[in-house]
Amino acid sequence: MSFNFADAPIPIRAEIQEAMRKEWAFLAAPGTWWSGEERVQIAAEARRAMAGEPHGEDLPGAAAGVVRAVAADSPLISAEWVEGLAATGVDMPAYAEIIGVVARLSAVDMFHIALGMPLEPLPSPQSGEPSRRPPPTDVVVGKSFVPMAVMVSIPQTVSLVPPESVAWQKLSDAMYMTLGEMGNPDFRQALHRTQMELVAARTSQINECFY
Amino acid sequence: MLSWSAENTGRIWDPRSITDPTVDPLLAGGRQLVAFVDAAHGSDGESLVAARAALREALGDEATVDAAAVIGNFNQMNRLADATGVPVGPGSMRASQDLRAATGIERFYAHTP
Numbered sequence: 001m002s003f004n005f006a007d008a009p010i011p012i013r014a015e016i017q018e019a020m021r022k023e024w025a026f027l028a029a030p031g032t033w034w035s036g037e038e039r040v041q042i043a044a045e046a047r048r049a050m051a052g053e054p055h056g057e058d059l060p061g062a063a064a065g066v067v068r069a070v071a072a073d074s075p076l077i078s079a080e081w082v083e084g085l086a087a088t089g090v091d092m093p094a095y096a097e098i099i100g101v102v103a104r105l106s107a108v109d110m111f112h113i114a115l116g117m118p119l120e121p122l123p124s125p126q127s128g129e130p131s132r133r134p135p136p137t138d139v140v141v142g143k144s145f146v147p148m149a150v151m152v153s154i155p156q157t158v159s160l161v162p163p164e165s166v167a168w169q170k171l172s173d174a175m176y177m178t179l180g181e182m183g184n185p186d187f188r189q190a191l192h193r194t195q196m197e198l199v200a201a202r203t204s205q206i207n208e209c210f211y
Numbered sequence: 212m213l214s215w216s217a218e219n220t221g222r223i224w225d226p227r228s229i230t231d232p233t234v235d236p237l238l239a240g241g242r243q244l245v246a247f248v249d250a251a252h253g254s255d256g257e258s259l260v261a262a263r264a265a266l267r268e269a270l271g272d273e274a275t276v277d278a279a280a281v282i283g284n285f286n287q288m289n290r291l292a293d294a295t296g297v298p299v300g301p302g303s304m305r306a307s308q309d310l311r312a313a314t315g316i317e318r319f320y321a322h323t324p
Contacts, residue, residue: 070290074294077293077294099290099291102294108283109283110251110283110286116263144295144297145294148295152298153300154291157292157297158295168287171287174280175280175281185215186220189273191270192239194220194224195238195241195270196281198228198238198244199281199282200288203286203289204285205229207289209288
C-alpha cells in the first residue's frame with residue numbers, strides 16, 4: 001500500500017493519505033494523451049528536474065524538456081514557447097496533461113520534503129492506451145498560454161483535459177481547502193485561514209509566482 | 212487571499228513579511244511558519260529540521276502538517292499558473308494594489324499574454 005505514514009515523524013491526516021493514494025493510482029493509469037507508462041516517466045523526469053539532476057532517457061527529448069520546464073524552469077515558459085510546442089510533437093492537450101501530472105507530483109513531493117519524509121516511490125504503470133478524448137470545444141483562446149474551458153481562471157488551468165482538472169482539485173481539497181471553503185475567510189483546520197495564506201504567499205514568493 | 216482573510220476576520224498582519232523574512236508577520240506562529248516555508252525550499256537539511264521543530268513547538272503537530280500541506284499545494288498551484296499563463300483578473304488586481312506595492316511582488320508579473 002502506498003503512502004504508509006505509520007513511520008511518519010508527525011501523524012498525517014487520513015484525508016491527505018487517502019488523496020495521495022488516489023493520486024498515485026490516477027498517475028499510474030492511462031491518461032487522456034499519455035499512457036500510464038509515459039505518465040510515470042513524466043513524473044520521474046519532473047522529480048529529477050526538481051532535484052537538479054540531469055534528464056533521464058525514458059521520454060523523447062522534446063517531452064523531457066517540456067516536463068523539466070514545468071517542474072523547475074518556469075521563467076522559460078512564455079506564450080511563444082508554448083505556441084512552439086506543437087512543432088516538437090507536444091500539442092496543447094498533451095501539454096496540459098503534462099502540467100497536471102507535474103503540478104500534482106510537486107505537491108506530493110514538497111509535502112514529504114517539508115515533513116522530512118523520504119519521497120514516495122513512483123507507482124508501477126498500468127497498461128492500456130490513452131483515451132484520446134477530444135478537449136472541450138467551448139474554450140477561451142488568447143487570454144492565457146493554454147486555452148481554458150468556459151473561462152480563464154485557476155480552477156480551469158488544465159480544463160483542456162477534464163480528468164486532470166478533477167485530479168488537482170481533489171488533491172487541493174485535501175491539502176488546502178475546497179472551493180466552497182475558500183469563501184470563508186474564517187476557515188480553520190489546525191491553522192487559521194490567515195496563517196494558511198501566509199504560508200501560501202511565502203511559498204509563491206519563493207517560487208516567484210505572481211498569481 | 213491573505214489580505215482578504217485578515218481584513219474580514221479583523222486580524223492584524225504585516226504584508227512585508229511575505230517578501231522580507233526579517234519582518235514579523237504579526238500572526239501567531241508567523242515567524243516559525245515563514246522559516247518553515249523557507250527551509251522546506253532550501254537545501255540545508257539541518258535548517259529544515261530546526262524550522263520544523265520550532266513550528267511544532269510554536270503551533271503543534273497538526274498545524275505543522277497543515278503547513279506542509281499548504282506548501283505542497285502551492286507548489287502545485289504555482290506550476291499550474293506559471294505553465295498556463297493564467298492572468299490575474301482585474302478585480303483581484305484592484306484588490307491587491309496596496310499589497311503589491313507593499314511587497315514588491317509586481318516584478319513577478321511577467322505572465323500576461
